Amino acid sequence: MSTDYQDSHPSIQISSIKRIRGKAILQLSNGTTLSMPRVMLKERPYRSGMAFDRSSFDTFLIDRSYSYALEKAIRLLAARSRTEKEIEISLRQNAYPEITIARVMERLLKANYLNDSEFAANWAASRSTKGIGVSRIRMELRQK
Numbered sequence: 425m426s427t428d429y430q431d432s433h434p435s436i437q438i439s440s441i442k443r444i445r446g447k448a449i450l451q452l453s454n455g456t457t458l459s460m461p462r463v464m465l466k467e468r469p470y471r472s473g474m475a476f477d478r479s480s481f482d483t484f485l486i487d488r489s490y491s492y493a494l495e496k497a498i499r500l501l502a503a504r505s506r507t508e509k510e511i512e513i514s515l516r517q518n519a520y521p522e523i524t525i526a527r528v529m530e531r532l533l534k535a536n537y538l539n540d541s542e543f544a545a546n547w548a549a550s551r552s553t554k555g556i557g558v559s560r561i562r563m564e565l566r567q568k
Contacts, residue, residue: 436476441465446496446518452476459519460485463492489524496520497528501537508538 437453448462450470458481468484470476496518497511508529515525532538 436478438470438472438474438476440472441470448519450476461489461492461496461518461520463496463518464488485521486523489520490527493518493520493524493528494531497532498537501532505542506538508533511538 436456439451439453441451442449443462443465446462447459448465448470450458450460452458453476460481464485467488493515496515500506500511500514511532512525512529515528520528529538
């Protein structure tokens with residue numbers, strides 16, 4: 425005797441979606457809360473009341489998030505030079521999966537778009553021309 429999965433597991437629905445800065449927070453009918461990059465809602469427009477399949481959600485995030493995350497990182501770097509830590513923090517704040525963040529960081533490092541030593545030298549030179557002391561520059565760099 426086979427039991428139909430749908431009969432034994434009622435369908436999960438999206439209860440609500442909150443859009444906060446760069447991420448979307450999905451509240452599910454089973455009490456689970458999930459996050460995803462907000463920009464990805466354009467490709468997969470989740471709505472309240474929709475049936476939700478966790479497996480397809482996870483697959484979608486892993487398969488499609490790389491190009492969005494890389495684009496986000498490049499936009500950040502186009503505005504100004506940044507450290508590896510700054511890029512990683514920004515991508516995490518936008519709810520990109522860790523595996524995607526690792527791939528993006530690897531790509532940026534290989535392309536030499538990120539170079540913490542070069543960033544530190546440029547930052548120190550820029551700050552010292554503004555009359556900021558060595559101790560303060562060191563402190564600022566530790567925070568970066």
